[in-house]
Amino acid sequence: MNTTSATTATNPAWTGMVSIEDTALAVTDTGGPGTPVVYLNGSYASKRHWQRVIAELGPGYRHITFDERARGKSKLATDYSFEACVRDIDAVLDARGVDRPLLVGWSYGALLGVHWASRNPARALGVVGVDGPYPAGWTDEAGHDEIRKVFKRLKPLMPLVRPLGLAARFSAETHADLAIESHLLHAALEPVLDGMVVPVRYVVASGEALGSRDDLQEQMRKAIDPLLVRNPNLKVSAKVGSNHGSVLRKDSIAVAVAVREVAALERPGR
Numbered sequence: 001m002n003t004t005s006a007t008t009a010t011n012p013a014w015t016g017m018v019s020i021e022d023t024a025l026a027v028t029d030t031g032g033p034g035t036p037v038v039y040l041n042g043s044y045a046s047k048r049h050w051q052r053v054i055a056e057l058g059p060g061y062r063h064i065t066f067d068e069r070a071r072g073k074s075k076l077a078t079d080y081s082f083e084a085c086v087r088d089i090d091a092v093l094d095a096r097g098v099d100r101p102l103l104v105g106w107s108y109g110a111l112l113g114v115h116w117a118s119r120n121p122a123r124a125l126g127v128v129g130v131d132g133p134y135p136a137g138w139t140d141e142a143g144h145d146e147i148r149k150v151f152k153r154l155k156p157l158m159p160l161v162r163p164l165g166l167a168a169r170f171s172a173e174t175h176a177d178l179a180i181e182s183h184l185l186h187a188a189l190e191p192v193l194d195g196m197v198v199p200v201r202y203v204v205a206s207g208e209a210l211g212s213r214d215d216l217q218e219q220m221r222k223a224i225d226p227l228l229v230r231n232p233n234l235k236v237s238a239k240v241g242s243n244h245g246s247v248l249r250k251d252s253i254a255v256a257v258a259v260r261e262v263a264a265l266e267r268p269g270r
Contacts, residue, residue, distance in 0.1 A: 011062060011097075017075075018066070020091040021084075026073035027066040029096050030054075034061040035125065035263045038092070038101040040109030043178060046072030046165035049106065052252035057259060064101070066092050070169040080174060082112070082181055089116050099123060102262055104255070106130040106248055108182055111189070114200060118192050126199035126262035128237070130255055131244050135190040136223040137183035144180045151176040186220075193227050193234060199265050201258040202236045203251065207243035217244060237261055 013031035017024040028047065037057070039050045047065035054063045067074040068085055077084070089112065093101060102125040105113035110129035117124035138144060155172035162169065193200075204221055228234050237258035242250035 014096070018091055018095040020088060021077065021079065023069050023075045023077035025066050025069070025075075025088055025092060027064070027092055027095070030059070030061075030063040032059065032062050034059070035266070036062040036064060036096075036098045036101045037259060038089070038098070038103050039063070039065045040089070040103060040105035040112045041068060041071065041165075042106050043108035043182060044071060044166060044168045044175060045106070045109075048072070048165045049248050050104075052249060053104070053255045053259075056252045056256035061259075061263075064092065064096060064098065068168075072165060076169060080168075080170060080178060082115075082178075082185060085112055086116055086119075100125050102126055102128070102259065104128040104130070104259060105132070107132045107244065111182065111185060114189075114192060114196065115185075117198050117200075118196060121197050124198045125266055126201070127196075128201050128203065128255065128258045128262055130203045131205040131221075131247050133186060133189055133193075134220040134223050135186060135193060135227065136220040137186035138180075139184060139187045143183065147179045147183070148173075148176045151179070190227065193224070194231055196231060196233050198233065199262050200234045201262055202234070203247065203254050203258050204236055204239045205244050205247040205251075206239070206241050 010033035011031040014029045016027060018027050039047065041047060041049065046067050050065055068088060069077040069080055100123050103113035103117060105111070105127065107130070110132035113127040113129060114133055117127050151172045158167040158172060161167045168175065202224065207217065224234070228236065238254040240247060240251040240254050248255065
């Protein structure tokens with residue numbers, strides 16, 4: 001591992017690379033004795049998007065961010081699947097000695113967060129989902145063809161937006177494949193959310209996302225309404241005015257409030 005660190009009273013601050021399988025992940029851990037908060041990025045995003053949320057929460061928390069495979073400063077890999085991303089969470093937690101994290105995910109990261117928490121309920125303090133995950137997605141081939149067309153059109157722009165943390169360092173075709181996989185996982189999410197036994201707090205955005213139209217995003221958001229009734233562990237912390245792409249930048253305060261809500265539910269001996 002490459003490391004740089006600064007000593008704190010408990011858990012030193014650390015920045016470096018965590019090796020897993022045939023790749024390595026760029027990780028930053030602010031250290032300290034506070035509640036460990038692990039931030040999970042959007043599908044093609046990098047850890048840079050969490051800066052305002054982290055600043056809003058302040059040093060009372062232990063903030064752990066990392067770039068997924070081929071995103072940000074992390075290395076390329078042969079496997080970019082959802083299950084690979086789940087394994088990466090475990091690798092980061094093991095490397096940093098974190099046992100019971102509070103998971104905060106944006107979009108695809110929120111999907112990762114609830115899946116990890118559903119598989120590890122004794123280890124998860126809870127999940128904050130920033131505009132996700134919603135139990136709805138395209139499962140038909142026509143929808144998948146539309147996704148492929150969108151990324152084919154976006155292909156020339158990808159090198160330009162990568163430095164902004166808005167695209168990964170793999171092909172447009174792989175971007176599309178991961179988006180299709182994500183839609184299928186979202187469509188199958190209802191039993192996962194029904195079975196959640198840890199607190200999940202949603203920060204729900206407004207308007208449409210890139211590539212979305214015809215009020216599709218709002219329809220997807222409404223899909224959680226029946227689950228909110230059935231499972232008391234699921235709650236909406238806030239409905240904000242910003243859209244899917246700008247929610248972390250414009251509504252970092254609402255995300256921080258949701259994190260504090262979940263952290264406050266922790267009880268000794270739980």
